[in-house]
Amino acid sequence: MAIAAISPNRPSLASLHDVELASLAAAGDRRAFGELARRHGSAVRALLKRMGADAALADDLAQDAFLAAFESIGEFRGEGAFVGWIKRIAARLYSKRWRKRAELDPHEMDDADHGFGGGEGEAVSRLDLDGALATLTPSERICVSLCYGAGLSHAEAAAALKTPLGTVKSHVKRGLDKLKLRLASPDDGDAAGMGRRAYV
């Protein structure tokens, strides 16, 4: 790690591991951090869209997340994957914005007919998961995404959203039930069909 930082014959940034790039970035190498942004920008933007952000907001927040990560890159010790770390930063940024929106219109967040951003038509054609997430209420969607996309615990998601833990658990439970029906594989046909009928 340190060798890469001081060697005159430094290998190309693309060949370095995330931890090595983070180490270089911690020493002020903005190009190394740019390589991290190139590698993981798509994953961060995809997570933000899955949480409910539209494309423009996802781009803005993903950039903000990378800038925030650069400021605190010294805190990244390489114990987990860099992409997980940056996703958690981005998810918390989006949660903050979501919270303000929820304070303005609390009913909208529990209404399945009013998504918080996120073009459903675009998402459905992309991946099953995106289409399935688009059927959740904004509250369910953000709770499920925080826990299963950003890797936060229920308690951490509750703290990020400033929402009671029980409420988060309820949203996650309902969201998972809906996703399970939407994402049921053909092999699960009978069970999914029964479940769907039971749900409807």
Place this chain on the structure above:
Amino acid sequence: MSDPAFEMRLQKLFSESPACSDAPLFAAEVEARLSRGWALRRVLIGAGGAVGGLVAVVQIAGAGLGHRLTAAADILADARRSILQIPAKLPGPLADLGQLPFGSEALWLVAGLAVLAGALLASRSLEEI
């Protein structure tokens, strides 16, 4: 009821994200924003330093620093004379310190080194604790 298999599948689905074709552009924008931030920071730090320096010069000029320095030098000279007269007032062999074959500078040097050694010892002791 929790379904670990489905939850694992969901985590896997979340981890599979489509690669954006504009990833290099996104990275370039992040780098550009970082550079702008650093440039702004440098300008602010430079401006802060310049303003602080200007304030310091004004304060020094307005506080009659020259007179104060002269007074401080007089006080130091008096203190030095007092310290050098101490050996003469001491009884027995200590009184001969004033007649040692080296100047007062050497005494000051030894005293300074003793203070440094004491400070070093104290810092090492604190580290050990």
